Amino acid sequence: MYLWDTNIAVHFANDHPTVTLNVERVGWDQIALPSPTVAEMWRGRAEFALKATPEQVVWAHDQLWQTYVFITRFRVLLFKDEAKEEFEKLLKKFKSKKRYADMMIAAMALAGNHVVVTRNTKHFADLLPPAQLANWIDEPPR
Amino acid sequence: MICNIILTPQNGRFFAHVAELPDCKAEAESRDQALALVQRRLEQFMQRSEIVQWKIPDLEKKLARPESRNGKPQTVNPPKLVQLPPMVLAEDKSVHLETPWEFAGIFKDDPTWLPMLEEIERRRDRQKIPKLKRGKVRKK
Numbered sequence: 001m002y003l004w005d006t007n008i009a010v011h012f013a014n015d016h017p018t019v020t021l022n023v024e025r026v027g028w029d030q031i032a033l034p035s036p037t038v039a040e041m042w043r044g045r046a047e048f049a050l051k052a053t054p055e056q057v058v059w060a061h062d063q064l065w066q067t068y069v070f071i072t073r074f075r076v077l078l079f080k081d082e083a084k085e086e087f088e089k090l091l092k093k094f095k096s097k098k099r100y101a102d103m104m105i106a107a108m109a110l111a112g113n114h115v116v117v118t119r120n121t122k123h124f125a126d127l128l129p130p131a132q133l134a135n136w137i138d139e140p141p142r
Numbered sequence: 143m144i145c146n147i148i149l150t151p152q153n154g155r156f157f158a159h160v161a162e163l164p165d166c167k168a169e170a171e172s173r174d175q176a177l178a179l180v181q182r183r184l185e186q187f188m189q190r191s192e193i194v195q196w197k198i199p200d201l202e203k204k205l206a207r208p209e210s211r212n213g214k215p216q217t218v219n220p221p222k223l224v225q226l227p228p229m230v231l232a233e234d235k236s237v238h239l240e241t242p243w244e245f246a247g248i249f250k251d252d253p254t255w256l257p258m259l260e261e262i263e264r265r266r267d268r269q270k271i272p273k274l275k276r277g278k279v280r281k282k
Contacts, residue, residue, distance in 0.1 A: 001232065010259040015247025028241045032232040040266075044258040063252060069227060073242035077232040091271065100269040120263075 002026055003034045003077060003109055005118035006041060008136055013070060022117075022136040032075040032114075036104045041067060079104060082111040090127060099123060147180055149173060160184055 004012075012019045023031065045067045052060035079087075087107035094103065102120070106127035109116045114132070116124055121135045146161040156176035159167035166187050168179030230237045249255040 006262055007259060010255065013245055013247065013249040014255060015250045020246055028239070040262045044262055048254055048258065063249070066248065070242065070245045070248065072227040072229050073239060073245060074230075075232040075234075075239065076229050096271055099266050100271060101266045
């Protein structure tokens with residue numbers, strides 16, 4: 001499956017044309033949100049709802065709700081034991097040289113033989129073989 | 143109808159009363175005696191008394207709309223209940239999902255959406271490998 005990094009999910013909801021083209025190419029049943037992506041989007045929206053100004057508060061909570069419904073339209077891949085094994089290998093190899101959440105998502109892809117879709121391919125280049133990495137925003141569809 | 147008999151031993155005696163009818167009570171030296179007595183009281187009560195139900199519309203209104211402190215009736219709107227749609231796990235192929243197409247561009251006019259992504263990236267950069275926190279041991 002194609003695991004969307006947070007930046008891809010955000011750009012899809014921001015109407016990015018090449019993300020849409022790639023979705024049409026692979027089909028929705030091949031796309032999932034890894035749980036770190038869900039957690040980051042949810043944290044961002046939840047913080048906005050809790051810190052919204054009195055003028056924004058109604059709107060902010062509505063956006064929180066919309067984001068929840070948005071997430072429920074995707075299949076969500078949970079971080080499980082198989083991913084933890086890969087995660088520990090990556091942590092041992094890269095320690096703090098790589099970003100923690102990047103290593104989480106990469107471990108999930110390695111464990112399930114999935115493709116990580118992200119705009120930050122440079123961050124993932126050492127973590128995954130090229131066949132398991134795709135950029136649906138800046139590179140032409142493969 | 144089932145009624146509840148409350149039976150309490152006290153100072154070597156047994157006190158029984160019908161929970162729904164507090165005046166229907168009895169006292170005896172044994173548990174069985176107290177129960178028999180209270181049953182008889184209940185039967186007597188049922189023979190000579192009738193039950194009248196009285197509807198008080200004003201009271202119903204008051205209960206539904208409690209008055210606020212300033213004496214004006216408070217308007218009480220029933221809360222809107224929203225059914226949370228469930229998140230679907232990737233391995234659960236039994237669930238048919240509606241495609242997210244209608245969400246393409248849904249937040250494009252939201253001025254906080256892309257800045258949120260920038261903040262997410264910053265936080266990813268900053269996140270160190272967390273360590274398990276242990277409780278502090280107090281020195282004696």
